[in-house]
Amino acid sequence: MGEGEENRKETMAIRVREFDMERDLAAVEELERRCQVGLSGDQADGDDGGPKRCGRRRRKKKGMSLYVEQIGDPFARVRHSPDYVMLVAEYGEEGGAGEAVGVIKACVRTVSRGKTKTKTKTKQQLAKVACLLGLRVSPSHRRLGIATELVKQAEAWCAARGAAHATMATTASNAASLALFAGRFGYAPFRRPVFLGHPVHRHPARVPAAHRVLQLPPPLAAAAYGALLSPAEFVPADLPALLAHKLTLGTYLAVERASPDPSHPPSFALLSVWDATRSLRLRVAGAAPLLRASLAAARALDRHAPWLRVPSLPDVFRPFGTYLLYGLRMSGPDGPALLRSLCRHAHNVARNNPACAVVAADLGPDDPAAAAVPHWPSFSCDEDVWCVKKLGGAADGDGNAGDDDDDWTTAPPADVLFVDPREF
Template sequence: MGEEYGRVVAVREFDPNKDRDRVEAVERICEVGPSGKLSLFTDLLGDPICRVRHSPAFRMLVAEIGQEIVGMIRGCIKTVTCGKKLSRNGNNSHFIEPVPVYTKLAYILGLRVSPSYRRMGIGLKLVNTMEEWFRDNGAEYSYIATEKDNLASLMLFTNKCGYSKFRTPSILVNPVFAHRISLSQKITIIQLDPSDAERLYRRCFATTEFFPRDIRSILNNKLTLGTFIAVPSGSFSPDTWPGSDLFLSDPPESWAVISVWNCKEVFTLEVRGASLVKRTLAKMTRIVDRALPFLQLPSIPNFFRPFGFHLMYGLGGEGPEAAKMVKALCGHAHNLAKQRGCGAVVTEVSCCEPLKLGIPHWKMLSCAEDLWCIKRLGEDYSDGSVGDWTKSYPGLSIFVDPREF
């Protein structure tokens, strides 16, 4: 309970049976994202908590004045890699290998306050209440993602809540065209089963920052459409694939991997604020692309009404041709998204990710510098010690959890 400007504000647990319609009404009137960019539009499933319910521990709170819901917040907790330490291999004491250092991390998303009730401390009250739950459940750090030009959000989290700027990844968006993308004959793409994909990720990416300890549950989630590895043609095929362990013992010179998450089943996006002229021109590109698909012309999907998208996550690879392998995987993901009626393929990577050059995207739809802010909630009880994670230098890569996108 709290009283702001003479009005009693109650913060309580979200009740899907009585709160869903009122929460969705607040979502609709809260602008998320600048005009002309991709912005969260509506929850396709009619379940406001669906974006975090796939996480190990999650919660949603609402702020209420009288019988009116005026704000909401979502949060979840998981265990992730926050660094690495060197350890001697048990079978060979002379061989030193890096091993992951884990920490319990909380994530805040979906903070909304009705425009009529802003600057009343409601957002701060929601954040403080959620952080109490984080601490009670052993979270050592909390982080949020926001746009760098969202001054109101930055002021709240950095000035009032004690968060600091931490990482600046890039969100890359590529439209799904009316034609399929032709893939290189020099590259073979193989789909891995979830257990094989897990072994590959744990061996290659377990020390990558933000790598989730429960990667198995993500790969086995019904929203993961598959994990795909690209290799030079002639090296392996689906019939001769030896499994990740044997593959990694003698890999080809270059290879790459991604997984695909079906965000279309969670929420939809739309582009707002486009003029009639831009809408008409975009429609013409689709008409031409459908009429002459062999020309492979880039067309603009109908982004001006709600559409679904797929998220590529777990991107990685090695070798001088790895970026080309990534490009082929992105083409495969595009064709999968087209088959499923999506409007875009999206990924988020570290700003200094070496494989970023292989990811096709449109700058006008992408965000070159997203902003993650972090806060230390208490003492560091992580599995091993990296000191204060909030003061650590960024690595080349990050592992973006699709459950929180």
């Protein structure tokens, strides 16, 4: 490197500012395109020794990966929170207009901690929590400290709005992301949700005649969840608004048609369906040509001979949408069977949307509902890692949280982990 290039490098600076729709939209869309990432969509830049390959991915089998692509509104994953921001990093010479080379999103919301307090009565403990997501750094500007500066600024923005904790999601195999957040910023891995996906076929899934599926109006659904999600972690304080949101296609209750045996407790199952086809697309890459051809042949056979009911796989090698199931609960001896019927009902709802090719759910690994959800291993993953950090004065100079009773990083997991579909 010559002396002139060294001098120029010393004059370069990183500037972080809020996203401006008119000024930054095209650059951020191009950045998203160059950084296709895994299902929860977060990545770290190459400063931290991570792979140079853009983004992160979930490996299914040798040669195959599942990617996510954000579409439409750049604020889609945070817009529904009371406070949210998108920060853009510019890199250029001091005093001049820089190039947009990085971006991060953040939002602040109030959620349940999954703990109870017993003074006069038992109740959910709430916490104001920040969520950092959508970290992108241009592949040509890695190892310059851009991701570090973006995270610092995002944390400061969230702390100024009263967030007591910050969370982020990555995968166990993403060494770069873990090095940045857990290593440099003191985040502690503390929850491991599982992603369960099932393809949507052309043929309706069978719901047993003995099961009845009812759609609950949002106020009744909110009352039901209020009774069933305590104690639970990350239930949003604005759950009634989520249930009434235009992208929540319905909350469904499954019960038995026949009168239950009086010697057994009644059984039921409950879930809600969120339409994510408008905000993201998934895509399978790296499949062998023979596999692509065989799946295309199965689709062709199914179209021309539907009476054979061939379970042909949708064309997942092109971008496709998904419906997300959330709030999955069940009770009673027949609860698992009723929950499976609800998942089949959600599959049949998804058949009405040509853009939807997969129905999926995120659940805590120890949640009994996880074992009852129909899924295909090729569309499922158990690599997700949620990390948390205590913000503000409780953290020491190295960014590590203290050891007092309010330290969420050391709290045992609650029975239920609620995954908000608005931030998927």
